[in-house]
Amino acid sequence: MTYTTVEIMGTKVAIHSFNTIIVGSGAAGLNAADQLYSHGQPDIAVVTNGLNMGTSLNTGSDKQTYYRLTMSGNTPDSPGEMANDLYSGGSMDGDIAAVEAASSARCYFRLVEIGVPFPHNRFGEYVGYKTDHDPRQRATSAGPLTSRYMTESLLKQVRGKAIPIFEGYHAIGILTDPAGSRALGILTINEKGLKDPNTRYVAFNSTNIIYATGGPAGIYQASVYPESQVGATGIALEAGVKGKNLTEWQYGIASLKFRWNLSGTYQQVLPSYVSVDSKGIEREFLQDYFDTPGQMLDAIFLKGYQWPFDPSKTFNQGSSLIDLLVHQETVLKNRRVYLDYTRNPSWGSKNGELDFSLLGTEAYEYLQQSGAQFGTPIQRLAAMNQPAIELYSRNGIDLHSERLEIAVCAQHNNGGLAGDIWWESNLAHFFPIGEANGTHGVYRPGGSALNSGQVGSLRAAQFIAHNYQMAPPSIKNFVKETRRQMEEKLRLGHIFTSSMHGPGNVDQIRTNLGERMTQVGSHIRSLDEISRAADAALAELSSLPETTQLASLEDLPAAFQNRDLLLCQYIYLKAMANYIETGGGSRGSYLVHDLKGELPKEGLPDVFRLRPNDKRFSSRIQEVQFCDGQCHFQWRQTKPLPTGEQWFETVWKDYRDGTVFR
Ligand SMILES: Cc1cc2nc3c(=O)[nH]c(=O)nc-3n(C[C@H](O)[C@H](O)[C@H](O)COP(=O)(O)OP(=O)(O)OC[C@H]3O[C@@H](n4cnc5c(N)ncnc54)[C@H](O)[C@@H]3O)c2cc1C
Incomplete structure (x- = not known):
């Protein structure tokens, strides 16, 4: 580690040099630091905008899942079978599926x-x-807060090794060589040095960057990511890192006041779905689109374990019809929707008592075996999962008396930045890992995100330890190569800080951009609307320096984040448009609107007419590179699952001479 200060446009910029910096301190980033150190590279540092921030530490679900090889009972399993199941999700590279399966047990243990x-x-x-999407029993869980426990345990390891942590540093630019072929470092804003321009900017000069900034959650307003997770994918795309499967996300029903997935028992206890208009007039609305109360109740029940919206489950009054109906109320009719646990759905009840005989066999038996065929939804929830009530109560919501406001929210980005089997991107020495890396395909088994984050961080560490141990460039060379890029960011920072008056509009800009994405770029997608939204995002991005007003210097990191998010949103929207233009249909967790398409249920508005899935797309991957202000798209076949390389003596030799790490 070395430290020095240089002058860029008359402003002092501190420069720290390391072999590797790890940007982000979620479960993926901390594991990368821990692993890299254990693999013999101590010249590293974690750079994060907050140790208490990010998805891993601040989220969870009914039973937060970790996916790995089966390791109990008599159920046979193998890395090959697991790889095949990951690969079958569609649009996933087989070599990456093989790696994620192969290292899953190691990372889990x-x-x-x-x-x-x-x-x-x-x-x-x-x-x-x-x-x-799991044919075995590969899922496990440490409870509702699995990823929090992971993060806390990993942080202890990082602290135990005395790995430096730069907390309160916001990455605002990825620095590359002038050709844009190799990463050289990052430029950050130091929260604690904001007041003085000479302490405000800090650069990191490093041989390698492990980029663990999580999913670009901030592009959506309706989101079940924790508020502290915004993401920093935009600046990586800006630096020329390729995006992959950017169209693929997961969306589902979540509560808004306290962001939490309403899966599992929250649905299985059969709450009422209530919509309220601006005058406060309320009504239950699901019943308008189900033929019988039994079908409606079954769909609510199934939503418990069919949580993400899936267009294939919107037909025949499937569970995802509910997501469409919630969208209709919240987005199309601009009403507010609540889950009410204090009363039974009136359709299917008499004098407030639910008629359980209306339920299909699955729901009926489940509730019977759980001893929960009685009372109101809150009473059933208390019987089946009291901690689920306590969780809300700890967050200031009493489900005995308060309704939960809900929406269909963004939860996970299956796609993201592209990497190879060592998680290295096309930008040499830049390794996106965790949710920032788009390893997954269209469908993925629940829990595979956490597995992928651990495997990817291990792989990046292994690769760096075997191939990229060299010291970072000299400060002179670093500054020579990156000066122009740093100047651009400092210039922008200067414009932002020059317009500091009044209440500021940084939050308003964030809200507006999030609303745009939630309205047109989430689970209901129409080419026209997406194209218009992409134009609007680009126009806002161009005028952002002039339109931004800071209330105080504390707003500066958020102003840079808005820039990151607008660029990211623009590229994501262009990817969605390109997918539809190329002929892609409804799949994964989104519906592609087509006026000539079928309606999942008669009587629904035309926006829900959908283009069916074209299965040919599941063996293809969309990649995008942002270059000279343009998005360049490429479609390629998925890489096949690898075969061979199993003969022990051959592998042993390759392992001994290090060939396996190339
Ligand atoms: C409600 C919910 C439930 C989920 N349930 C499951 C589940 O059951 N199973 C599963 O496998 N997955 C689940 N996921 C997904 C999984 O939790 C995430 O994909 C995973 O935790 C992401 O980890 P990460 O380390 O990649 O990123 P994060 O944990 O999001 O960490 C990102 C880090 O980067 C930092 N950062 C961001 N931007 C910057 C910047 N500009 N400068 C510096 N630092 C920055 C953040 O502060 C943070 O420290 C769920 C997600 C949600 C939202």
């Missing part, structure tokens, strides 16, 4: 060893259960 309380039975078997 590492977490066990450092204290994540994954359960085992008295014989020591680490039991699992079946999650969505």
Whole structure:
């Protein structure tokens, strides 16, 4: 580690040099730091805008899932089968699926060893259960806060190794060589040095960047990501890092006041869905589109474990019809929608008592076996999952008396920045890992995001340890190569800080851009609207320096974030438009609107007419590179699952001479 200060446009910029910096301190970033150190590279640092921020530490769900190889009972499993199941999700590269399967057990046991309380039975078997898109029982969980436990345990490891942590540093630019072929470092804003321009900007000069900034959550307004997770994918795309499968997200029903997925028991107890208009007039609305109360109740029940919106489940009054109806109320009619646990859905009840005989076999037996065929939804929830009530109560919401406002929210980006089997991107020495990296395809098993974050961070660390141990460039060379890029950011910072008057509009800009994406770029997508929104995002991006007004210097990082988000949003919207123009249909977690398409249920508005899935797209991957202000798209076939390389002596030799790490 070395430290110095240089002058850029008359402003002092501190420069720290390391072999590797890890940007972001979620479960992926912290594991990368821990692994890299353990692999023999101590010249590293974690750079984060906040140790308490990000998705891993601040989110969870009914039973937050971790996906790995089956390791209990008599159920046979193998890395090959697991890879095949990951690959079958569509639009996923086979080589990456193979790596994620192969290292899943190793990464999982590492977490066990450092204290994540994954359960085992008295014989020591680490039991699992079946999650969505999982033909085995590969899922496990340490409870509702699995990713928090992971992050906390990993942070202890990082602290134990005395790895430096730069907290309160916001990455605002990825610095590359002038050709844009190799990453050289990052430029950040130091929160604690904001007041003085000479302490405000800090650069990191590093041989490698492990980029663990999470999903670009901030582009959406309706979001179940924690508020503290915004993402920084925009500046990576700006630096020329390729995006992959950017169209692929997961959306589902979540509460807004306290952001939480309403899956599992929250739906299985059959709450009422209530819509309220601007005058306060309320009505239950699901019943308008189901043929019988039994079908409506079954769909609510199924939403429990069919949580993400899936266009294929909108037909035949499937569970995803509910997401469409919630969207109709909240976005198309501009009403507010609530889940009410204090009363039974009136359709299907008599004098407030639910008629359980209306339920299909699955829901009926589930509630019967759970001893919950009685009372109101809150009483059933208390019987089946009291901690689910306490969770809301800890967050200031009493489900016994208060309704939960909900919307269909963005939850996870399956796509993201593109990397190879070592998670290195096309920009050499730049390794996007965790949710920032788009390893997944269209469908993915629940829990595979956390597995991917751990495997990717291990792989990046292994690769760096074996190939990229060299010291960073000299300060002179670093400044020579990156000066122009730093000047651009400083110039923008100067414009932002020169317009500091009044209440400021940074939050308003954020809200507006989020609303735009939620309205047109989430689970209901129409080419016309997306194209208009992309134009609007680009126009706002161009005028951002002039339109931004800071209330105080504390707004500066958020102003840079708005720029990151607008660029990111623009590229994501262009990717969605390109997918539809190329002929892509409804799949994964979104519906592609087509006026000539079928309606999932008669009587629904025409916006829900959908173009069917074209299965040919599941063997193709869309990639995009942003270059000279333009998005350049490329479609390619998915890479196949690897075969061979299993002969022990051959692999052993390759391992000994290091060939396997290339
Ligand atoms: C409600 C919900 C439920 C989920 N449930 C599951 C589940 O059951 N199973 C599963 O596998 N996955 C689940 N996921 C997804 C999973 O939790 C995330 O994909 C994962 O935690 C992301 O980890 P990460 O380390 O990549 O990023 P994060 O944990 O989001 O960390 C990102 C880090 O980058 C930092 N950062 C961001 N921008 C900057 C910047 N400009 N400068 C400096 N630092 C920056 C942040 O502060 C943070 O420290 C869920 C997600 C949500 C929202």
